Amino acid sequence: MSAAPVAGAQEVGAPVVYTPATPAHLDAIMALETASFVQDAWSREMMHDELTSIHNEYSVAMVGARLVGYAGLRAPERGREADVQTIAVAEDARGRGIGRALMERMLAQARARGMREVFLEVRADNPVAQGLYRSLGFTQLGVRAGYYQPEGIDAIVMRAVLGGEPAAMGAGTEGAR
């Protein structure tokens, strides 16, 4: 899957390469961020903090020199609960497994950091993302009414248990999408 060609990308037929994100990717990440989250894009400063936090692991999907996706996991050292902070794939590269590969990468990183559970929040009006998460073992925990402002869209809180006994929902989901 990770070697699938991306039609419409600048380098058609080039493989998708997944690497850790660095501040050098910030411009391209912000371009995709503002295109993907029109109403509630994070600021450049916030994204920079996300990329450089020792608690986080951000990844990018590259086709040649073009950034076609990014995703971020928050998995604090000595913690047991991780959060999917964000994920986005360029519109012309969607539906080709890149989002799934980024999610699988984050789940592997969460396991490697000793996490037991992964939480995320997803807009109630985003069935594509919900389908992706459910297919990876995430189940719905609850709903945060009107969480996404200014539109007032509900957030669905989801969790995947990586192993062992499931714990009660912690406070670690703030800031997740």
Ligand SMILES: CC(C)(COP(=O)(O)OP(=O)(O)OC[C@H]1O[C@@H](n2cnc3c(N)ncnc32)[C@H](O)[C@@H]1OP(=O)(O)O)[C@@H](O)C(=O)NCCC(=O)NCCS
């Ligand atoms: C959500 C997103 C990251 C998925 O990325 P993607 O690369 O298109 O996802 P994939 O190609 O790996 O598809 C994974 C799953 O998503 C679902 N999916 C993808 N495209 C879909 C579509 N057009 N309709 C319905 N479901 C779809 C399917 O469950 C698919 O599983 P499958 O491969 O078994 O069919 C992407 O749509 C995106 O960036 N959306 C805008 C930003 C966003 O909403 N981020 C999530 C915030 S919570």
